[in-house]
Every structure is written in structure tokens, then in C-alpha cells.
Amino acid sequence: SQVDAMPSFNFLSLQFLLLLLKFRLIRSEYSPIPCTDFSTCTSGFFCNLDNSHSGFCQSCVDSDACKGLTLSEAGAKNCVSSCKTCSDVGTDCSQGSFCKFVNGSSGFCFAEELRETCSELAPCARNGYFCDFESQVGDRLEGLCRICSIGNDCFRQGLPEHGVASCTESCSDQCFSGLYSKMFVNGTFYSNNVDIPYCANPKNNDVISTEKCTNAMPTGRYYLNASGQLVDCGLGLQNCADADGAICLIQRGKNSILEKLQACENENGIGAIIYNNETSNFMQWPEENTTVPSVGISGEGGDILLNHFLGVPVEIMIWDYAYAGVTGFNECRCSENVSCANGQFCNYNYDVYGYCENCANGSQKVKAMHCLFSGLSQKGAKTCADKCDVESISFPTCKFCPKEISVDNFHLGGRPNCDFCPNDDMKYPDRNIRMYDNIPCWNIDRFYNDYQIDSDSTNCKIAHLMNYICGCSGTGYVGANSERKKALLAWLPRISASLSIMGSSYIIIDISRSKELRIKLINQILVGLSVFDFIGSMAYALTTLPIYKEDFVYGALGNKQTCIAQGFFIQIGTISALLNVSLSMYYLGRLKYSWGRHEMKKIKIFLFAAPILVGLVFAGAGIPFYDNMFLWCNNSAKWWPEIPIILALIAASTIMFTLYRHVSKEEKVMIMYRRGSINSLDSMSNSVMWESAWYLLSLYCTWTPYLVLQYLWASEKAYFAYNLATVAGILVPLQGFWNFCNYMRKKMKLIGYDVIYEMNLSIKSFSEMNWSR
Structure with a gap:
């Protein structure tokens, strides 16, 4: 019976390899494009936010149809907001936006500020944008500036030849390659790392591959490893009963990826494979609240595993050697062990890793403002200051001016953190504070909330002194915490000054x-x-x-x-x-x-x-x-x-x-x-x-x-x-x-008081004479 079973297994393995080769051929059509809640997908796509703050770009549908998709709550909201449809015969876009036609006579609404024209002689000025060159005026090619999408999709947007060239040039970056992740099923090689779609100029070194595993932090060490039998855990809506010591096979949809992994982990599962609920590939972003290693694969790949490989030993290995993906703003992923290029720093937006950003161009003050007041994490701000040779932000020396601000100020000294608006009642977040070089209130508030600034420091006290500008209640305005006190502070000196004016005039x-x-x-x-x-x-x-x-x-x-x-x-x-x-x-x-x-x-x-x-x-x-x-x-x-x-x-x-x-x-x-x-x-x-x-x-x-x-x-x-x-x-x-x-x-003494004065002297003299007797 063992001999009879062998051909059957070889046939399944061969069939499996053929399917993988098929996935490799269609890969360029379906490769998913990663995105986050702070980066934008290209025209006609929205970010599904499968992992709360990250996910992959999906094709837009009519906004009414968003609810019918198997999306997370955040992804559904993003679908509705990103996919408002319009056409040349109806459904006008709201004021401040325009209709970008992506399907001939229909398309989706985009913010007006994105409607920047460009040409061969006038390329897009903003970093992270390219010219689509979709129109021709005489002999001159023109178009609209479009934001770089996440990943290398320049060849998959239906762009003309010059548009593809502009996209490739503007949206590419040479990144470090190498999140080495492998998955073996029953000893058969299944998936290795690929460069597509993370770098614009892929290295053609992929053997048999359908996706790239991304569930690892860039820590420069052998991060996750798991091997065990494959068990079916369905959608992962509840704890997987058979997961103990096994690799969970879970379908995407209905709940978040984190909840799926936790359903596996709660029953002592040691790893997970998440397969897509669509034909296209699915790639998994890091989950920091679980220790279960996981990879994401396509729906077809999941069907193969589900139908032929349950109970078969599976091994998942993930190295985080030097993974660096490209976002729509030419950013490479980085960590303490994955360095950015010269003139760049790691923003550490995700605590232990982040994306490479360019150091700001300009004076020391411009660079310092970028490091300290652009919303970077505290670790990102310190790295920015170090890599961009930023010392501090200096302000004029005055009684109410902020003191020098630098990353050296980021310590508490055993005291609470400074709270710019202690009662969280800011009324005017968009007002600028002149003493802070016209930095807006919301940015000052974010600075003090995000960074560890000693509540007893001079800068904290000055911030509280000036927070009245933002409508914060408290002791600002030299302690004048009511309109009545402010009025008295202005009017009482006027009364005094008026008395002096009259006295001096007389x-x-x-x-x-x-x-x-x-x-x-x-x-x-x-x-x-x-x-x-x-x-x-x-x-x-x-x-x-x-x-x-x-x-x-x-x-x-x-x-x-x-x-x-x-x-x-x-x-x-x-x-x-x-x-x-x-x-x-x-x-x-x-x-x-x-x-x-x-x-x-x-x-x-x-x-x-x-x-x-x-x-x-x-x-x-x-x-x-x-x-x-x-x-x-x-x-x-x-x-x-x-x-x-x-x-x-x-x-x-x-x-x-x-x-x-x-x-x-x-x-x-x-x-x-x-x-x-x-x-x-x-x-x-x-x-x-x-x-x-x-x-x-x-x-x-x-x-x-x-x-x-x-x-x-x-x-x-x-x-x-x-x-x-x-x-x-x-x-x-x-x-x-x-x-x-x-x-x-x-x-008064000269015109009459001297008489009384002399009388007083006479009385005094008379008293002294009598006393001497």
C-alpha cells in the first residue's frame, strides 16, 4: 500500500508545482500593492486596511457596493470615502474635487489640489508624484500629476508609454532587498522572497513564488520559525480546536487578521497561513500583538492547501534580514539593522521599524522643524536629528520665548509629561502661536503629547503661558483665567496712566x-x-x-x-x-x-x-x-x-x-x-x-x-x-x-500751609521752654 500511495502523492506534488507555475505567470496581473492609513493608493483604488492601519490596494467599486465586500470596518469606511463615483452624465463631485475618468466616461472623485497639470517641460514639482501624459496638445505631451501608488504598478495602470516612463522614474527607489521568508509543504518548496512589487526594478531571481511574507519586524535576526501539521481553521472567527501544535490554515474575511491569528494562538497554534478570499495574492503585514508567525497567500493557493495538504507537515521560516519596501512616496522600510541611504533617516513610525525619509533641505532651522514638528515618533525625531546633523531649534532670547528645543529635552526627570492643553479643551487648533515661529496649536499640542517633555521645564511653563491662544483653559495669560481678569489687566493701568497724564500736565x-x-x-x-x-x-x-x-x-x-x-x-x-x-x-x-x-x-x-x-x-x-x-x-x-x-x-x-x-x-x-x-x-x-x-x-x-x-x-x-x-x-x-x-x-505749604507750619513750630518751641524749666 505504501508503494501504491507514492505515485498518488507524486501526482499531487506535480499538479501543485504546475499550479504554482501558473500563479507565477499571472503574478504581474494580480500582485497586491501594500498601503497604510497614511499612504494613498493610486487612482481607482482604495486601501482595504485589513490590519487596522495597513493593508493592500483594491480596485474601487461603487461606494454603495463597499458594504458588500468582505472588508474590515476601517477598510469599508476607506472604500466609501475613496470610491465616490462620477460620470459625464451625472453624480457630480462635491465642491473642491473633480472627476478623474478611469473608465472612459466614468471614474472617481479626487481632491482638487491633486489636479496639477504637467508636461515634458514642466514636470510635477511635488515629491511622490508623476505625470501621466494622457493628453497631447499639438506636438506637446501633457497630463495630470498623479500620486505614486504603493509599489511597482507603473505597468498596470493603463498608462501611455511616456506615463509609464515618468512613473518608473519618479516612483522608484533602490531599496535593500531581503526579507527572506520560506514556506515548505511536506518538504516541497512553496514560497520564497520576491522583489516585486516592492522595488521598481525587480531582480529576476524568483524561482517559484506567488507572494512575499511580511509578518516580521526589521530587527536583523532570525525572527519567526514554526513547523507542524496543517489544520483547517475556517475563517478564524472562533478559537481553532485542532490548532494545538499545528499550523492554522485560515481564510481571509469577516474579522481582522489579528483576530484570526489570536484564534490560532489561543489554542496553542504555532503558525498560520492566511489565504485570500479572492483569486489574487494576499500579503500579510506585521502583527505586533501576537507571536504566531504567518504568511499570506492567494485564494487559489489556499484552495490547493485546503483540498490536498491538510495534515501534511508545513514549515514557516521568516528572516528579517534587510526588508525594505517602497511606498508611494519613495520610502524604504528601515530599522536599527536596516539603514537608510545617506541624507535619509528612519522615521520609526511603527516603533521598531519605519520608513526612510529624506532630510529636509534648507537651513538648520528648517531641518530642525522637520525633525521635531512633523509628527515623527520620539525615536524617529532623535534619529532624524542624528542623521540630518540637526542640533536644535533656537528662538529669540526673551522673557516669554521658548527655550532652545532639541532631542536632548526628551526626558522627564521623574516628573510627569508636559500636557500642552491639560483639560483637553482646545477650541482653536488652527491658530498659530507667534512666539513659536507661527507653529499651529495642533502641532504644538502634538509635540508635547508625543515627546517626553518635563512638566517642570521652562518650555512646558511657557507652553502653558501661551496655550490661551489655542483656547485652552487654565493658568495661561499670566494667570488671567477669565475674561474679567483679562479686562482688569488692561483697564486698571489705563486709569493709573490717566492720573499721571493729568498730574504731569498740571x-x-x-x-x-x-x-x-x-x-x-x-x-x-x-x-x-x-x-x-x-x-x-x-x-x-x-x-x-x-x-x-x-x-x-x-x-x-x-x-x-x-x-x-x-x-x-x-x-x-x-x-x-x-x-x-x-x-x-x-x-x-x-x-x-x-x-x-x-x-x-x-x-x-x-x-x-x-x-x-x-x-x-x-x-x-x-x-x-x-x-x-x-x-x-x-x-x-x-x-x-x-x-x-x-x-x-x-x-x-x-x-x-x-x-x-x-x-x-x-x-x-x-x-x-x-x-x-x-x-x-x-x-x-x-x-x-x-x-x-x-x-x-x-x-x-x-x-x-x-x-x-x-x-x-x-x-x-x-x-x-x-x-x-x-x-x-x-x-x-x-x-x-x-x-x-x-x-x-x-x-500748599507756600500759599498758606506755612502759617499752620509756623504755628506748629511755636507750640513746639513753647512746650520745650516750659519743659526745660
Whole structure:
């Protein structure tokens, strides 16, 4: 009986080999073209997404017929969206799309942006497109730009000769070959790796082959191996009872490939062969959630196995030596062990493997933007930075500008990951954030979600500061988390600035009207101080109005020019603080050195020229740095813009301390030697000293909160200190108002208050005389 069985088996083997040869001959007609949810099939095809995110291109059918196909849910949806039919007599395409006729008078709708014309003299400009050259105008060939399909199907699209040539040239790439996968049935060779359809110029080294096994990750090692008897598991809709220690033969359809493999694996199956539910070949993409090795074959090949080889030993071997397929965008598959060509990097879209992408052309910034803000995986971004010689993305140095961004920032330091929009309530994803080089909100959000950025990092804090632009709720906008708070931040400083404008105007007008007042140096200094304070207060009063409109700050209607103008005049206004030092020097000269009009005249030019010159230099130097500071536009650079104010406070305080010590010393001398003159000296020295002290006090009230706020911002702290920002915004425009109060105090004393003052002195003197008795 053994002898009788042998011829039968040889006959089946011979029949099997003949069928395989038949498959080889018809292979060029039915070779499947792989695709993913992010790559597009060519005209008249859709991606069936059999493996959730990947699958193969199938011919389009009428969109109503998509539901009748044995497709996954994702594939059915893709069929409907990709296969909207149209014709020259009806079923018009929607606005923004056009009808691409693929069957004479009928075809399918495509997006209008794909309707780019081309010719021999004007080829397609976009990478991944070719010219179909389907029309002729006179002696000139023309056509439409079509996206490269997945794989080498240039000869199977019905293209004219020049269209085929353009497709082959534009859509081909030399890839590494070699996912070596073999399948033996009962010791008979069944399938080996092929280059078609993965490379445009195939190597004719295929012996007997119908498909290419693809269920392996590019890890550079002998990845999967299984051998056992072949058992029928039907459609794999439920666990395969006979799968224990066997190779599962499963038909495609009804459920996902992963579910089929799991049905085999759940019953201890050690491998699977998935055969198509159509005549054409079927190729299987990697499944990361199962360890069962698998291959995909055609429907006819499956029928042969089902009818003649159940119970026969089958061996599946898959090497992932250097598999690299070509997608529609000339991308080669890659991994840590499958390198890309020079000038390319691996995007690692699938964690352990991905596709080769070209490094961006252009400046370092352009390359860095491509690596960090094009949606690459974190591993892909790091590889891009390494292979494309990208260091970082640099931003201007300012208080609210993002810090340098590089792949070195991708670490958490034991803290949670930064969440750009913590409450996931982004209202305006398409708005651009100017401080981030106009990167759109959705891209910034994706950057912080996809990459490991420390939630305590400065960049995370600045991202939260700016996320209000995108409509995210939270502590952005310096902590102004409601429209009411934003309005107060804009309107309260306007009230303060208005008070200063009125106060400074009164001092200027009152002194200018009187010749007697105009000739005194102290009044001239007060007028100069008030003029510059008036200029600064006018700029402060505009608050948010000149800020860039695209920053979406409350009340902002400005642009770059208006913002620079406001910042410049605010900086000019700080000259008033410097003139306070000149005022202190006047009191020091008058009281300590007893300078008269002649001596004061000698230093008059210095008292005016030095503050004005310093103020103008700093105002001019700040022109490149004037930017949005939420309250108004001002110098956004770190540290140095506040130097004049800090020096003014130090100088005025030093002069005041010197004046105080002088007056104290003189009082002690008078007590010892000229007791009778104590009252008159006390009146004179205290009057002058307190007059100077009031002006110094106004300087401190005006600038201290603002300097604290600027120091904290420059130190990358207090980005959300709303209360401090509000107090600083109210006080910093008030210097003109404080000066007005000091001026009126002195004037009231001159026109009547001196009577009360003398009465107080008399009472004091009388009390001291009685006490001495």
C-alpha cells in the first residue's frame, strides 16, 4: 500500500508545482500593492486596511457596493470615502474635487489640489508624484500629476508609454532587498522572497513564488520559525480546536487578521497561513500583538492547501534580514539593522521599524522643524536629528520665548509629561502661536503629547503661558483665567496712566506760566521729569491696544510696528526716573555743599544731558526686543532693560542716605554750640530733606513691584502671578501722579500751609521752654 500511495502523492506534488507555475505567470496581473492609513493608493483604488492601519490596494467599486465586500470596518469606511463615483452624465463631485475618468466616461472623485497639470517641460514639482501624459496638445505631451501608488504598478495602470516612463522614474527607489521568508509543504518548496512589487526594478531571481511574507519586524535576526501539521481553521472567527501544535490554515474575511491569528494562538497554534478570499495574492503585514508567525497567500493557493495538504507537515521560516519596501512616496522600510541611504533617516513610525525619509533641505532651522514638528515618533525625531546633523531649534532670547528645543529635552526627570492643553479643551487648533515661529496649536499640542517633555521645564511653563491662544483653559495669560481678569489687566493701568497724564500736565503748565518759577533749576528739572513721564504715561495708557493682534491678547489690535512704537515710548518715559536722580543731586548740592545759582549753573547741563542720553541709548537698543508683555509692549529681553531704573534707585538712595547723614551731623553740632538756632535749622534741613525723600519714595512706589515682576520673569518664574502683574501694572504708570502730589504739597505749604507750619513750630518751641524749666 505504501508503494501504491507514492505515485498518488507524486501526482499531487506535480499538479501543485504546475499550479504554482501558473500563479507565477499571472503574478504581474494580480500582485497586491501594500498601503497604510497614511499612504494613498493610486487612482481607482482604495486601501482595504485589513490590519487596522495597513493593508493592500483594491480596485474601487461603487461606494454603495463597499458594504458588500468582505472588508474590515476601517477598510469599508476607506472604500466609501475613496470610491465616490462620477460620470459625464451625472453624480457630480462635491465642491473642491473633480472627476478623474478611469473608465472612459466614468471614474472617481479626487481632491482638487491633486489636479496639477504637467508636461515634458514642466514636470510635477511635488515629491511622490508623476505625470501621466494622457493628453497631447499639438506636438506637446501633457497630463495630470498623479500620486505614486504603493509599489511597482507603473505597468498596470493603463498608462501611455511616456506615463509609464515618468512613473518608473519618479516612483522608484533602490531599496535593500531581503526579507527572506520560506514556506515548505511536506518538504516541497512553496514560497520564497520576491522583489516585486516592492522595488521598481525587480531582480529576476524568483524561482517559484506567488507572494512575499511580511509578518516580521526589521530587527536583523532570525525572527519567526514554526513547523507542524496543517489544520483547517475556517475563517478564524472562533478559537481553532485542532490548532494545538499545528499550523492554522485560515481564510481571509469577516474579522481582522489579528483576530484570526489570536484564534490560532489561543489554542496553542504555532503558525498560520492566511489565504485570500479572492483569486489574487494576499500579503500579510506585521502583527505586533501576537507571536504566531504567518504568511499570506492567494485564494487559489489556499484552495490547493485546503483540498490536498491538510495534515501534511508545513514549515514557516521568516528572516528579517534587510526588508525594505517602497511606498508611494519613495520610502524604504528601515530599522536599527536596516539603514537608510545617506541624507535619509528612519522615521520609526511603527516603533521598531519605519520608513526612510529624506532630510529636509534648507537651513538648520528648517531641518530642525522637520525633525521635531512633523509628527515623527520620539525615536524617529532623535534619529532624524542624528542623521540630518540637526542640533536644535533656537528662538529669540526673551522673557516669554521658548527655550532652545532639541532631542536632548526628551526626558522627564521623574516628573510627569508636559500636557500642552491639560483639560483637553482646545477650541482653536488652527491658530498659530507667534512666539513659536507661527507653529499651529495642533502641532504644538502634538509635540508635547508625543515627546517626553518635563512638566517642570521652562518650555512646558511657557507652553502653558501661551496655550490661551489655542483656547485652552487654565493658568495661561499670566494667570488671567477669565475674561474679567483679562479686562482688569488692561483697564486698571489705563486709569493709573490717566492720573499721571493729568498730574504731569498740571506741573508743566503751572511752572511754564510763571517766569519766577521757570528760572529756578529745581522747577526746570521737574518740568523735564514731567515731560518724559507724560510721554511714558501716554504709551502706558494704550496698554494692550498696540500688541500684535495675532497674539489674541484682550483688546489687542496692533502689529509689529505699533508694538515697537509703544515699547520705544515707554522706554523714553523711563528718563523721568533718571531725572529723579538729578533732582536728588540738586537737593544734595543745595543742602550739603551750599551751592548757589552759579554752582548749579555749572552742573545744569549734566543734570539734563546724562539722563536723557542714557534713556535714548536704552530706548534705541531695545528696538529689536520690543514685544508682547501681556500688559503692553515693552522690552522683552532678559535683565538689561531694567538696568537704568535699578541704577537710578541705587543712586537716588545713596544720595538720600548721604543727605540724611549730613543733616543729622549738622543737628548734633547745632545742639552743642548753637542751641538757640536749632529750631530754624531744624525747619530748613528737615524741609529740604523730606522734600527730597518724598520724590525718592514715589520712585520706589512706582518701580519696586514692576522690577520684582521683571526679575521673576527673567528668572523663568512667576509666569502665572496674576496678582503681582496686576499690582505692577497699576503702579508703574503712576510716577507722574506721585510727583503731582509732592508738587502740590510744596505749593500748599507756600500759599498758606506755612502759617499752620509756623504755628506748629511755636507750640513746639513753647512746650520745650516750659519743659526745660
